[in-house]
Amino acid sequence: MGHQSTKNLPITKVNADESNITFDILAIEEPLEIRVEYGPENHRQVRNVSVTMRTPGNDAELAAGFLFTEGIIKDLKDIVSVHHCFIACAENKENIIQVSLNESTTPNLQNTERNFYTTSSCGVCGKGSINAIRTVSAFSEQLDNNAVNADVLYQLPDILRQHQKVFEDTGGLHASALFNNTGELLIVREDVGRHNALDKLIGASINERLLPLTRNILMLSGRASFELVQKAAMAGINIIAAVGAPSTLAVELAAEFNITLVGFLRGQRFNIYTAAHRILIPDYETTH
Amino acid sequence: MGHQSTKNLPITKVNADESNITFDILAIEEPLEIRVEYGPENHRQVRNVSVTMRTPGNDAELAAGFLFTEGIIKDLKDIVSVHHCFIACAENKENIIQVSLNESTTPNLQNTERNFYTTSSCGVCGKGSINAIRTVSAFSEQLDNNAVNADVLYQLPDILRQHQKVFEDTGGLHASALFNNTGELLIVREDVGRHNALDKLIGASINERLLPLTRNILMLSGRASFELVQKAAMAGINIIAAVGAPSTLAVELAAEFNITLVGFLRGQRFNIYTAAHRILIPDYETTH
Numbered sequence: 001m002g003h004q005s006t007k008n009l010p011i012t013k014v015n016a017d018e019s020n021i022t023f024d025i026l027a028i029e030e031p032l033e034i035r036v037e038y039g040p041e042n043h044r045q046v047r048n049v050s051v052t053m054r055t056p057g058n059d060a061e062l063a064a065g066f067l068f069t070e071g072i073i074k075d076l077k078d079i080v081s082v083h084h085c086f087i088a089c090a091e092n093k094e095n096i097i098q099v100s101l102n103e104s105t106t107p108n109l110q111n112t113e114r115n116f117y118t119t120s121s122c123g124v125c126g127k128g129s130i131n132a133i134r135t136v137s138a139f140s141e142q143l144d145n146n147a148v149n150a151d152v153l154y155q156l157p158d159i160l161r162q163h164q165k166v167f168e169d170t171g172g173l174h175a176s177a178l179f180n181n182t183g184e185l186l187i188v189r190e191d192v193g194r195h196n197a198l199d200k201l202i203g204a205s206i207n208e209r210l211l212p213l214t215r216n217i218l219m220l221s222g223r224a225s226f227e228l229v230q231k232a233a234m235a236g237i238n239i240i241a242a243v244g245a246p247s248t249l250a251v252e253l254a255a256e257f258n259i260t261l262v263g264f265l266r267g268q269r270f271n272i273y274t275a276a277h278r279i280l281i282p283d284y285e286t287t288h
Numbered sequence: 289m290g291h292q293s294t295k296n297l298p299i300t301k302v303n304a305d306e307s308n309i310t311f312d313i314l315a316i317e318e319p320l321e322i323r324v325e326y327g328p329e330n331h332r333q334v335r336n337v338s339v340t341m342r343t344p345g346n347d348a349e350l351a352a353g354f355l356f357t358e359g360i361i362k363d364l365k366d367i368v369s370v371h372h373c374f375i376a377c378a379e380n381k382e383n384i385i386q387v388s389l390n391e392s393t394t395p396n397l398q399n400t401e402r403n404f405y406t407t408s409s410c411g412v413c414g415k416g417s418i419n420a421i422r423t424v425s426a427f428s429e430q431l432d433n434n435a436v437n438a439d440v441l442y443q444l445p446d447i448l449r450q451h452q453k454v455f456e457d458t459g460g461l462h463a464s465a466l467f468n469n470t471g472e473l474l475i476v477r478e479d480v481g482r483h484n485a486l487d488k489l490i491g492a493s494i495n496e497r498l499l500p501l502t503r504n505i506l507m508l509s510g511r512a513s514f515e516l517v518q519k520a521a522m523a524g525i526n527i528i529a530a531v532g533a534p535s536t537l538a539v540e541l542a543a544e545f546n547i548t549l550v551g552f553l554r555g556q557r558f559n560i561y562t563a564a565h566r567i568l569i570p571d572y573e574t575t576h
Contacts, residue, residue: 005454005478006454006457006458025457025458026458026460027454027458027460027461027480028480029480052481052483052484053480053481054479054480054481054484055454055461055478055479055480055481055484058477058488058491058492060491061477061487061488061489061490061491061492061494061495062479062484062487062488062491063491064491064494064495065486065487065488065489065490065491065492065494065519066487066491068490068491068494068522068523069486069487069490069518069519069522069523071522076494076499166293166294166315166343169294169313170294170313170314170315170533171532171533171552172314172315172511172532172533172534172535173315173343189346189349190293190343191342191343191350192315192316192317192341192342192343192511192513192535193340193341193342193343195340196340196342196343196350198353198357199349199350199353199354199357200346200349200350200353201349201353202349202353202356202357203346203348203349203350203351203352203353203354203356204346204349204353206349206352206353206356206364207349207352211364223460223480225480230357231353231357234356234357234359235356235357244459244460245458245459245460246460247460247480264459
């Protein structure tokens, strides 16, 4: 198949004692468009049924499993073949997969509209997704008059944890938190869906007339996906710190938008993936 | 607002020494339909723009944040009011929220189709979501000829971790694993999206002609959401074990489908949320 599930990217690794530039392995996140081909021989049709952000690999299984678990097909014997479409732009050749059904099968496409990502641009390569966002963002130029001390970052996870009320009770919620750049907590929101927690936080920021959030830090309780960086970019956020790992597409979007992306913020250490200039790190050379 | 973010449910708590019935606090997961009302006074229109599975609370912020971060509105001053619609079935009265825009604003609805969950049934209360699934599941009656020893369950997280190759490298992936009921690992799949990992796993099971998966255990590396239980039900799975917490709607769906749902499976302990009869627990009374 030739696909890759991970990618090596240069990062700045920071801990209480030192900081150095190294490489880190990231999970690849790319869109996959699933198409279904069906109908009698003289009238074959192709329909897009889903675009999902996925890690490349086992795409044929993903497509077959999706059609089955969403109730689009009832019997796997209906599938004649599953193959990638090597069309459209050069970059997305493994991001479209087509499932061909036999002539007598009518797929149940009633519920599929919810999954179809309609976008005027390419949309199924990372570049297309990023360009689509650039056109709608109100704050597409992220300002450089923001900065945060490494010492401030170290404290954020503990502060967030203390204010995650529902997580404390259930162990089952994602959180987004907004800090100012001296580490003062402004807003926390929680949800079973990480995108919802961030939408709530940005909605609250809107109510308090805080936008654009150019002098703030967005803290995420989990991983940093493409979708979360996209929403942050829309609100003018230029420093994102996540407890978990970022995906490749999250890093690419952050780089394009000049957003500082920090991951694995735990204890006295973190990784900087993009725009490291906004993180003020003690000069170990002179203090040691 | 009168909303609740958590719910107390009876569970069976099991560890190496004892098992007892107690209560546990779960994060509520319910659908929220976001509607936008716009247009001139003599021609107001209402459009559904999204249904998202969310934790109730801060729904107005969620709706405003969603419209803004998705680029549907560009300026928050365009919002005249945000309010819940107390219509439709009695159970969903807090699950529809409407954002009214001023007369001069035209929302950008071009990209919203991807978010619109079209379903013939109610769809915005838990019951509607569960009924929608019942109608399409090929294996809606989960069989009772499956069982697993507690000792077998204790071993599954370690076995899964040893086989999560990409997670090991990146710290950034969800995994789904299929075991037989004596604890033998059959299939593992990983992805940045937990629903994709499960679709890949079910797609692989299809390829190997293993469906329905009535003598197996599905192991999830993270939390158990409604969507994951739904996909499992479609494949005939009747025992699900998650490292993380389940949501309320995941538990309700598992109960309706007679699926055994285990959460917080870590070390020598776990919680059973539904259909506890399939977990064989040593009789502590006689052995102590």
